[in-house]
Amino acid sequence: MTDLTRRTMIAASVFAASALALPRGSRAAAPQAKTQGPGVYRYKLGDFELTALYDGTWYLPIDDKFIRNASGARVDKALAKAFLPLHVLPITITALLVHTGTKLVLIDTGSAGQIVDSAGFMNANMTAAGIAPADIDVILISHFHPDHIDGIKTKDGDKVFPNAEIFVPEPEWTFWMDDGNQSRATGSVLKYFRNARRIFRDIAKEVHRFKPGVELLPGIISLPAYGHTPGHTAFALQSRTEHLLVMSDTVRNPYLFVRHPDWQPIFDMDGPQAVKTRRHMLDRAAADRMWVEAYHFPFPACGHIVKAGTGYELLPSMWQPL
């Protein structure tokens, strides 16, 4: 269809005709906002009140080597199928705040504007949600990649959440804080080692390390989900009869990694192990029809998983009032 025919069709439609019938003086009297509204979404899980806090989107340029075991052409096809631009992967970042009734728990802490300018809005959105950093009682960390831990401190090294007890996975701490491991690292992984030290070294005594598999708080259970990083951890939330699987970075952009769970992106440190974990978790979510949440799903980053072909499909949550 040419532009001309499309325009003729729109002009001829009843919708256009009724729009033209509006009184002219009432249109566009207010200025355009030019900014997005607050990135906050609340939902319930049993007695828990959850708040999704949007941090921003990291537009990561990708090349033919981005997926170790799929060609650039296949990745382009998957992106095009999802109406996404080619060679750039939008990585949205959404932290999850859990009000258990007695504690305010933040799972991962956003990028604090320390990675890209298009992300770092979690705290502004937290303010918009009526919560101050001093209100956070507990911080749970899934793994030590910068987009998950940078929010713990400002660029100048000040603690952002003064009253929060911080819990991190023991195997993650052991791997990233080991000087021998750091001495063998190069490129972006070396940067992650240095960043983990910047965030944790001077507060090491205050940081609680847990073994994935334990219940951290009533209704919040940590789950080993290794592969993305050596100690990468997911969380299972349960309140009354309702369950939510917080998948962290087990899957990221759903149009690539939910649809193609076997794909191994370069940022999965152990590709085959990450695939095993991803398949196991997606399978369980689909079989048990449980709510899922993932840090890099499109905002508000929650929904359900169903089986589809050789992979799965994310059915995003519909906006609803509390």
Ligand SMILES: [Zn+2]
């Ligand atoms: Zn991440």
